[in-house]
Amino acid sequence: MRFALFTLAGLGVLFGALSFSALDNKSGNTPSAKFPSHEFVSQEKTLPLTYKLQVSGKDGSCTVVKRGTVEAKRAGLDLKGGCAHLMPRLANARYWHEGETGEVIFATAEGRPVVEFFPADGVAYQSLNPVSPLIALTMK
DSSP states (O other), X not given: OHHHHHHHHHHHHHHHHHHHHHHHHHTTOOXXXXXXXXXXXXXXXXXXXXXXXXXXXXSOOEEXXXXXXXXXXXXXXXXXXXXXXXXXXXXXXXXXXXXXXSOEEEEOTTOOEEEEEEEOSSSSEEEEESOSSOEEEEEO
């Protein structure tokens, strides 16, 4: 008896979903027409993001530019204004990798980490590795 009730309930849900889908298609409104795809949204947000990089104990700052889409988990990285002078290891950084929890890694062309950051209060990101000297990224 229970099996029959569950079967009827399941069929009711299935027919209801099919009816809703059929009505939606008759009106010409497909889900993709109502809600733009993620790819379409990310194509609109291709402006570079610019950050100011500062190294604790060093005078001056430099500019870091994340190229590509805002949502990109991997993007090109441009370091300008003497970043390599502030911290020589930055000379090899080519890519911006963003993790699932918001951490950011500057990586070499081969994918090796150069600097690792985490989201921080007061600045956009603060270095996690290397621990010293402390490196801060602030949105420009």
